[in-house]
Amino acid sequence: GDSVTQTEGPVTLSEGTSLTVNCSYETKQYPTLFWYVQYPGEGPQLLFKVPKANEKGSNRGFEATYNKEATSFHLQKASVQESDSAVYYCALSETNNNAGAKLTFGGGTRLTVRP
């Protein structure tokens, strides 16, 4: 079956430093890739998605490129803020399945940004 592996947390950074959260995936299909963010006490919310290989997604200064050859989708941000402290999930959705938008999630990476 499908699987997603991402950087194990927790990750602690100082404000203004750069962030990379690694994400690798395995699937036999042609997935859409996602990054979700979860703030304390809330459900996960979509950060952005990329449906096609070799394309880049971005939102709120975060970005990731869908690298089909390397089966990777690493999340990056040049300069993190304290408000970015959250848990980040990489996920994939198969293009052809009977479960609609069935998602497979990575284990999550908890980011803490110190002021």
Next chain:
Amino acid sequence: EAAVTQSPRSKVAVTGGKVTLSCHQTNNHDYMYWYRQDTGHGLRLIHYSYVADSTEKGDIPDGYKASRPSQENFSLILELASLSQTAVYFCASSWAGGREQYFGPGTRLTVL
């Protein structure tokens, strides 16, 4: 206004007891999902549904049942709650042709 709501937001149950978690969505989505969240495991799919009165098994369905009485409502039922079912449970919805899911705020379940 929140489009996916869950109730209760937290619950303490006794081992062997019955627990029902409820989810309501106003997104007019066809698909609804139940996940559990455990530290280190991310979110794992328990059951899902793509039409009222029908449910499907997800990746970890054992010990859980689901009910979809209407497009808007989706329940997760633990007939005999066990300690191992202590977790945070999330409901989500999506439209048929889309890929992204929209999550509720979660229910924290503690089984003692």
